[in-house]
Amino acid sequence: MAQGERITETNGVLNVPNAPVIPYIEGDGTGPDIWASASKVIEAAVQKAYKGEKQVVWKEVLAGEKAFNQTGEWLPAETLDAIREYKIAIKGPLTTPIGGGIRSLNVALRQELDLFTCLRPVRYFEGVPSPVKRPEDTDMVIFRENTEDIYAGIEYQEGSDEVKKVISFLQNEMGVHNIRFPETSGIGIKPVSEEGTKRLVRAAIQYALDENRKSVTLVHKGNIMKFTEGAFKNWGYQVAEDEFGDKVFTWAEYDQIVEDKGRQAADQAQSEAEAAGKLIVKDAIADIFLQQILTRPKEFDVVATMNLNGDYVSDALAAQVGGIGIAPGANINYETGHAIFEATHGTAPKYAGLDKVNPSSVILSGVLMLEHLNWNEAADLIIKSMEKTIAEKVVTYDFARLMDGATEVKCSAFGEALIQNMDA
Numbered sequence: 001m002a003q004g005e006r007i008t009e010t011n012g013v014l015n016v017p018n019a020p021v022i023p024y025i026e027g028d029g030t031g032p033d034i035w036a037s038a039s040k041v042i043e044a045a046v047q048k049a050y051k052g053e054k055q056v057v058w059k060e061v062l063a064g065e066k067a068f069n070q071t072g073e074w075l076p077a078e079t080l081d082a083i084r085e086y087k088i089a090i091k092g093p094l095t096t097p098i099g100g101g102i103r104s105l106n107v108a109l110r111q112e113l114d115l116f117t118c119l120r121p122v123r124y125f126e127g128v129p130s131p132v133k134r135p136e137d138t139d140m141v142i143f144r145e146n147t148e149d150i151y152a153g154i155e156y157q158e159g160s161d162e163v164k165k166v167i168s169f170l171q172n173e174m175g176v177h178n179i180r181f182p183e184t185s186g187i188g189i190k191p192v193s194e195e196g197t198k199r200l201v202r203a204a205i206q207y208a209l210d211e212n213r214k215s216v217t218l219v220h221k222g223n224i225m226k227f228t229e230g231a232f233k234n235w236g237y238q239v240a241e242d243e244f245g246d247k248v249f250t251w252a253e254y255d256q257i258v259e260d261k262g263r264q265a266a267d268q269a270q271s272e273a274e275a276a277g278k279l280i281v282k283d284a285i286a287d288i289f290l291q292q293i294l295t296r297p298k299e300f301d302v303v304a305t306m307n308l309n310g311d312y313v314s315d316a317l318a319a320q321v322g323g324i325g326i327a328p329g330a331n332i333n334y335e336t337g338h339a340i341f342e343a344t345h346g347t348a349p350k351y352a353g354l355d356k357v358n359p360s361s362v363i364l365s366g367v368l369m370l371e372h373l374n375w376n377e378a379a380d381l382i383i384k385s386m387e388k389t390i391a392e393k394v395v396t397y398d399f400a401r402l403m404d405g406a407t408e409v410k411c412s413a414f415g416e417a418l419i420q421n422m423d424a
């Protein structure tokens with residue numbers, strides 16, 4: 001086994017050695033089962049693609065229950081230091097208690113490393129059972145803002161001295177009179193900034209242009225939350241128009257043409273922009289968006305949204321293409337090159353230690369990682385093998401329960417089947 005070298009970055013470009021050290025967090029709950037299976041698949045793909053010329057040198061770093069049991073800390077400083085040093089990491093899911101206890105370690109990792117984009121591609125694999133009639137029509141890439149919004153964790157518990165101060169400030173100094181039950185309210189605060197919005201939307205538009213996508217939809221609830229979600233929409237259009245000029249046509253421009261010259265002229269301008277291959281930047285209010293991704297998925301492509309909306313949209317879209325067992329993700333800072341790859345799902349605690357769940361979400365997060373390293377040959381081997389294995393109906397319980405004639409296999413056996421089906 002090679003000793004491994006650090007990945008570095010120069011002017012936004014990663015320098016990837018042939019044996020990069022990649023820290024991994026095994027995760028809680030089903031994390032260890034999934035990681036055991038996923039890591040073997042990633043190793044096999046790299047071996048088959050590069051015949052030993054390249055390899056991943058894994059370095060375990062601790063977080064969650066394993067970290068707490070071994071060090072007394074949930075997220076040791078060494079873990080953050082290692083990810084800062086080695087740039088790229090991959091992780092299994094980590095538990096977050098509800099209504100008390102520690103705040104989310106997953107969110108902490110994203111905030112500490114300023115991984116401002118949560119990238120979650122949603123595509124269909126032929127043969128996967130889905131609740132919709134044409135799952136192949138769903139092909140979207142979610143850009144979820146990953147550091148702000150209510151995930152900032154600025155919350156005050158009902159009855160606490162802090163909440164009394166905040167409520168008194170709001171009532172006495174800000175003229176707020178509509179907190180319905182001030183004596184028994186908890187308060188949460190939702191910061192959304194111009195910088196935070198613009199760097200996320202910039203990344204989404206750049207991705208859409210690079211990947212020849214047709215549109216970017218800004219998803220918000222700006223009709224109700226005007227200065228947070230409404231501002232997200234306005235800043236999103238600003239960054240599109242100020243920084244991408246002629247490459248994009250926005251619905252803000254469309255509205256301006258309607259005002260100046262009428263709807264017919266605006267429709268014509270949009271048709272011309274589409275014919276010229278310009279990227280359409282549009283927006284949708286979150287509630288109707290959740291309906292339209294089901295009824296008209298072909299109309300959506302890249303999606304840029306805030307943290308909480310992105311969380312809901314991620315799981316909803318994952319369902320359309322077969323569920324959370326096959327939903328990958330990446331947390332990325334496009335400016336520093338730091339990234340942590342992880343599944344969209346959580347620890348699925350009821351299946352912990354049963355070697356049962358679908359490891360595909362972490363395996364496909366590994367594919368995103370390999371693509372990020374520009375090791376596309378290895379990434380493609382995994383994708384092809386997954387297409388073949390699912391087509392053979394060799395699947396884990398989550399797909400098997402919805403498929404006729406499936407062979408249900410365990411988490412580890414599914415990984416082995418992928419390796420068997422991998423043709424270099």
Ligand SMILES: NC(=O)C1=CN([C@@H]2O[C@H](COP(=O)(O)OP(=O)(O)OC[C@H]3O[C@@H](n4cnc5c(N)ncnc54)[C@H](OP(=O)(O)O)[C@@H]3O)[C@@H](O)[C@H]2O)C=CC1
Pocket residue numbers: 092093094095096097106324325342343344345346347348349357358359360361398
């Ligand atoms: N990034 C992270 O680390 C995340 C962590 N979490 C945390 O995970 C914990 C549990 O959260 P919970 O809300 O139950 O959500 P989970 O995503 O952990 O599980 C919900 C359900 O999704 C299905 N599922 C999840 N993973 C898989 C898989 N790999 N293969 C097949 N099916 C899967 C199972 O459905 P079924 O029962 O129908 O088979 C499972 O019961 C919480 O502490 C939460 O905070 C949550 C999300 C992300």
Ligand SMILES: O=C(O)CCC(=O)C(=O)O
Pocket residue numbers: 094095096104105106107311314344346
């Ligand atoms: O951190 C958690 O526990 C939940 C995170 C989550 O739901 C997500 O990343 O989508």
Ligand SMILES: [Mg+2]
Pocket residue numbers: 311312314315344
């Ligand atoms: Mg989530």
